[in-house]
């Protein structure tokens with residue numbers, strides 16, 4: 001019994017049909033609805049009995065093709081929700097190659113570790129970190145944060161005794177507190193420091209908190225700064241944080257999930273120089289760099305510290321000088337996963353195919369578009385801004401004397417359900433905002449015009 005096709009020609013025909021359908025989807029990404037909920041009939045197709053007998057390639061191809069319209073919608077130019085990248089057609093080819101090779105990229109001497117290490121070197125160069133910076137390609141910033149904070153914790157535990165505490169702002173993504181929880185540090189021991197009016201961490205309040213914790217017998221070990229906060233894109237004073245970390249002997253981790261990648265462009269670069277002073281940095285390729293899901297990265301300045309936190313190879317994983325068990329970079333030495341796919345390939349291929357210049361142009365254009373949208377909002381007497389626009393996120397609302405939060409929530413749901421656009425919501429200073437995030441290389445200014453028109457129309461109908 002083999003699982004290879006009985007008829008390779010028939011398989012080839014089905015696979016080509018799948019590729020054609022996928023290319024058609026991407027070539028027409030700007031057409032039609034943004035989000036389309038999965039119809040009941042499709043759901044029933046999925047929720048079938050355990051398949052005992054299989055189906056032909058042809059049947060499976062048609063089934064897979066029928067799923068294509070029912071994703072999140074982030075390939076569409078009017079997807080503005082949360083922080084989702086739009087991906088790129090080039091990802092298809094790398095994914096096909098990776099599927100054909102079916103490598104386990106946990107270690108050993110083959111193409112995957114060489115590609116992965118190259119992506120890490122490029123990433124370090126982009127962020128201004130030394131060429132020998134350590135790192136790993138992971139599923140996303142959440143996993144990258146767990147890895148980075150484990151290294152930081154282990155380093156602190158080498159020298160300090162007592163309850164470790166870390167510091168971050170109230171705007172930091174929840175993955176930092178979750179990492180504290182997973183690492184057994186306790187969520188409460190990640191202190192949430194207040195922000196200034198720009199929603200950046202208040203560095204004076206941070207200094208005060210560190211001093212108070214020390215006086216109370218706690219052991220400060222970490223500052224988590226944010227380059228591009230999830231709610232509205234604030235960039236902390238990274239240089240200021242680096243100064244405090246240096247003076248206090250703390251580890252500086254930066255969550256740069258999407259914002260750090262803006263360092264390749266012109267508009268935000270000057271505010272991101274502090275990235276190069278991080279001890280560790282987490283960011284994503286699948287957000288603003290437009291690599292297909294999923295691909296994130298953790299960079300750790302101190303390779304020995306990184307390796308020391310994860311490398312523990314038993315006899316069945318011993319490396320060798322020669323043969324397949326050779327190879328200098330084994331991913332298993334730098335993270336918790338042994339078996340892992342060839343995620344780095346699509347990142348390497350994407351960066352090679354498009355080049356940093358084109359990726360930077362996308363980022364700068366999105367920053368300009370966020371300002372364009374801010375101007376549209378300010379020009380409309382029915383709308384008001386709820387937060388500054390430091391980067392690529394615009395938070396605003398429809399003005400209403402009644403239950404404003406409920407109204408704006410309903411506007412967002414109607415935008416999504418009508419298929420016109422997908423913004424998300426967030427809370428800024430206690431008020432619900434329509435949140436428009438621009439990490440999309442397909443968005444045009446006319447898409448933002450259409451969004452504002454729809455908000456005004458729906459808001460008018462509801463009030």
Ligand SMILES: Cc1ncc(COP(=O)(O)O)c(C=O)c1O
Pocket residue numbers: 082083139140141142143173175228229230255256257258284296
């Ligand atoms: C600032 C920030 N940090 C962390 C994350 C989590 O990243 P991921 O979803 O790749 O795990 C996000 C996700 O949007 C984010 O915006």
